[in-house]
Amino acid sequence: xxxxxxxxxxxxxxxLLAVSFFTYMLFAMLPSDPAALTCGKNCKPEIxxxxxxxxxxxxxxxxxxxxxxKGFFVGRDYGVGAAAFSCPAPSLGYSFSQHECVSTLxxxxxxxxxxxxxxxxxxxxxxxxxxxSLAALKKGKWQDRAATTFSAVGxxxxxxxxxxxxxxxxxxxxxxxxxxxxxxxxxxxVSFLTTMILPWSTLAVLSAAGYTRLTRNGMxxxxxxxxxxxxxxxxxxxxxxxxxxxLRSALVPIVTIAGLDFAALLGGAIITESVFSLPGMGRxxxxxxxxxxxxxxxxxxxxAAVFIVLANVVVDxxxxxxxxxVRQR
Amino acid sequence: MNTVPLLAVKDxxxxxxxxxxxxxxxxxxxxxxxAGKTLxxxxxxxxxxxxxxxxxxRLNNSVTSTTTGSVELxxxxxxxxxxxxxRSIRGQDIAMVFQDPLSALNPYYTVGDQIAEAxxxxxxxxxxxxVRIRVLDMLKKVGIPNPEKRIDxxxxxxxxxxxxxxxxxxxxxxxxxxxxxxxxxxxxDVTVQAQILDLMLDxxxxxxxxxxxxxxxxxxxxxxxxxxxxxxGGRIVERAAVNEIFSTPTHPYSWGLLGAxxxxxxxxxxxxxxxxxxxxxxxxxxxxxxxxxxxxxAKETGSRCTxxxxxxxxxxxxxxxxxxxxxxxxxxxLAQHGENQ
Numbered sequence: 001x002x003x004x005x006x007x008x009x010x011x012x013x014x015x016l017l018a019v020s021f022f023t024y025m026l027f028a029m030l031p032s033d034p035a036a037l038t039c040g041k042n043c044k045p046e047i048x049x050x051x052x053x054x055x056x057x058x059x060x061x062x063x064x065x066x067x068x069x070k071g072f073f074v075g076r077d078y079g080v081g082a083a084a085f086s087c088p089a090p091s092l093g094y095s096f097s098q099h100e101c102v103s104t105l106x107x108x109x110x111x112x113x114x115x116x117x118x119x120x121x122x123x124x125x126x127x128x129x130x131x132x133s134l135a136a137l138k139k140g141k142w143q144d145r146a147a148t149t150f151s152a153v154g155x156x157x158x159x160x161x162x163x164x165x166x167x168x169x170x171x172x173x174x175x176x177x178x179x180x181x182x183x184x185x186x187x188x189x190v191s192f193l194t195t196m197i198l199p200w201s202t203l204a205v206l207s208a209a210g211y212t213r214l215t216r217n218g219m220x221x222x223x224x225x226x227x228x229x230x231x232x233x234x235x236x237x238x239x240x241x242x243x244x245x246x247l248r249s250a251l252v253p254i255v256t257i258a259g260l261d262f263a264a265l266l267g268g269a270i271i272t273e274s275v276f277s278l279p280g281m282g283r284x285x286x287x288x289x290x291x292x293x294x295x296x297x298x299x300x301x302x303x304a305a306v307f308i309v310l311a312n313v314v315v316d317x318x319x320x321x322x323x324x325x326v327r328q329r
Numbered sequence: 330m331n332t333v334p335l336l337a338v339k340d341x342x343x344x345x346x347x348x349x350x351x352x353x354x355x356x357x358x359x360x361x362x363x364a365g366k367t368l369x370x371x372x373x374x375x376x377x378x379x380x381x382x383x384x385x386x387r388l389n390n391s392v393t394s395t396t397t398g399s400v401e402l403x404x405x406x407x408x409x410x411x412x413x414x415x416r417s418i419r420g421q422d423i424a425m426v427f428q429d430p431l432s433a434l435n436p437y438y439t440v441g442d443q444i445a446e447a448x449x450x451x452x453x454x455x456x457x458x459x460v461r462i463r464v465l466d467m468l469k470k471v472g473i474p475n476p477e478k479r480i481d482x483x484x485x486x487x488x489x490x491x492x493x494x495x496x497x498x499x500x501x502x503x504x505x506x507x508x509x510x511x512x513x514x515x516x517x518d519v520t521v522q523a524q525i526l527d528l529m530l531d532x533x534x535x536x537x538x539x540x541x542x543x544x545x546x547x548x549x550x551x552x553x554x555x556x557x558x559x560x561x562g563g564r565i566v567e568r569a570a571v572n573e574i575f576s577t578p579t580h581p582y583s584w585g586l587l588g589a590x591x592x593x594x595x596x597x598x599x600x601x602x603x604x605x606x607x608x609x610x611x612x613x614x615x616x617x618x619x620x621x622x623x624x625x626x627a628k629e630t631g632s633r634c635t636x637x638x639x640x641x642x643x644x645x646x647x648x649x650x651x652x653x654x655x656x657x658x659x660x661x662x663l664a665q666h667g668e669n670q
Contacts, residue, residue: 230496233388324439
């Protein structure tokens with residue numbers, strides 16, 4: 001098992017290296033001059049040239065990538081003399097449009113995305129597995145029909161639509177909640193909660209729809225298994241059978257998909273963050289795209305990649321923990 | 330011989346509601362089961378033998394199926410006791426072995442856990458250590474080599490035959506009085522089949538339990554059963570002691586079944602004989618005797634075959650019962666002189 005984890009982690013590291021290379025090259029090949037974007041429209045060519053040298057864009061592409069990579073481990077200094085500044089390790093570059101180190105920007109925006117993702121994740125897993133189990137246990141009854149309808153409606157509604165709908169209903173029309181304005185949970189927990197409740201629910205309802213279906217189908221499939229019949233023939237209680245036999249086997253695919261979904265969300269919930277004006281990584285990425293802020297794009301892409309790759313490793317390990325048949329190999 | 334039956338099944342009928350109509354899977358089935366004896370139930374797929382077995386333990390879906398009649402154990406009708414009582418009977422008094430050992434075990438728990446679970450549910454006060462000793466003992470009994478190591482392994486680490494031994498261990502851990510084995514050897518290699526059957530018989534001798542053995546394999550019946558029910562279209566068409574069913578079978582369907590068994594030393598070389606036609610649809614059974622469309626004697630016996638359901642009755646001159654309209658004397662004559670020649 002330990003060997004398996006080590007091997008997977010080493011592989012993940014190599015994968016991330018490759019991702020960083022291709023991401024860097026891809027963005028570097030975009031037809032925009034990052035140095036030209038460092039100052040306004042009426043910028044003098046000398047300043048652009050100086051900034052190009054300062055930010056290292058005058059060097060060959062491969063060397064630029066090398067500096068980027070090295071910067072991540074040892075930090076990076078830009079320029080010399082009075083105009084010099086540095087981004088400490090782990091440096092992901094310098095945003096010329098926001099005049100800040102990318103790592104600082106990410107450190108500031110990531111917690112928002114993290115709280116958003118975590119809350120939504122907990123909500124949607126509870127809702128999805130709960131509704132899915134209910135539907136499976138009451139198959140054909142009204143509970144099942146309600147849950148199935150919910151899941152059909154949920155998967156077909158777009159986030160921006162639901163988001164705007166709840167925002168309008170709760171903050172403008174019903175006035176139950178204040179208009180969202182993000183505060184750190186450590187400074188103003190009440191304001192944090194009232195701001196987050198809508199984005200959490202929006203994300204959760206939409207994702208829960210898929211999980212409802214997954215849980216329902218997984219459980220119904222498991223209920224037809226011979227081993228469930230044997231469980232009944234042993235004289236086990238229905239509750240025990242549902243828990244140890246039915247839910248247990250429906251859980252494996254759910255864990256896999258949940259891990260990947262959660263990781264994808266950590267890379268930035270772009271639409272939800274935009275709709276609810278949350279200062280997270282998703283909104284920062286959108287801004288970076290609009291402003292051609294390449295270092296920020298490379299940085300957020302790398303953070304997202306790290307989570308996806310890590311989630312894959314974690315899911316693989318969990319798979320082994322959950323399913324003894326996988327553990328063997 | 331013990332004349333008080335352990336289990337008495339009377340007029341058992343089971344039907345399922347499906348989108349295509351009502352399936353009459355079992356129709357008016359009655360039989361008795363005696364301690365220490367093995368009752369074989371034979372029939373084609375869809376003849377109702379498996380449903381008969383699972384309804385004894387009330388394993389059929391209670392929403393889609395309707396069961397009538399009675400299944401009496403110790404003077405209690407299992408079809409009408411409450412669910413908690415039924416739960417205490419399942420696994421404790423009546424246990425079951427399924428056809429496919431590959432899918433009958435829960436892949437997420439060790440075999441030791443699964444055997445222990447069957448015991449603990451009926452003996453909740455037993456200590457963990459004692460349960461483990463008992464499980465190890467059971468594993469030894471069913472012939473699992475190296476049980477101390479294998480008790481903590483998962484089902485996928487066992488071969489098909491070994492898994493069926495585990496399933497049998499689960500069934501027998503509470504020393505049930507009745508074991509229902511639903512095609513226990515169908516999914517296994519022929520050599521393993523014999524081992525599993527021997528194992529069941531050995532354990533039967535030890536505990537004097539009754540076995541209901543469901544199979545479509547007449548060879549298995551010949552080897553282990555004491556008496557036999559032949560089922561067709563959800564009904565019992567013949568009931569006989571095992572030696573009778575092979576020497577003087579008294580129903581045209583049984584003749585067909587026996588004729589369809591291949592033999593190495595047979596004088597009739599070439600084609601294996603088959604029963605013409607296909608098994609009936611249980612949604613719309615043929616009128617009268619459900620076997621009449623496939624029965625070569627139906628025409629000469631007359632219109633009763635198509636209008637009247639034949640009742641199971643003792644055939645004069647034998648100890649078997651048959652549900653056929655043909656005259657007893659003719660049945661016996663055909664049986665004795667070999668109907669295939």
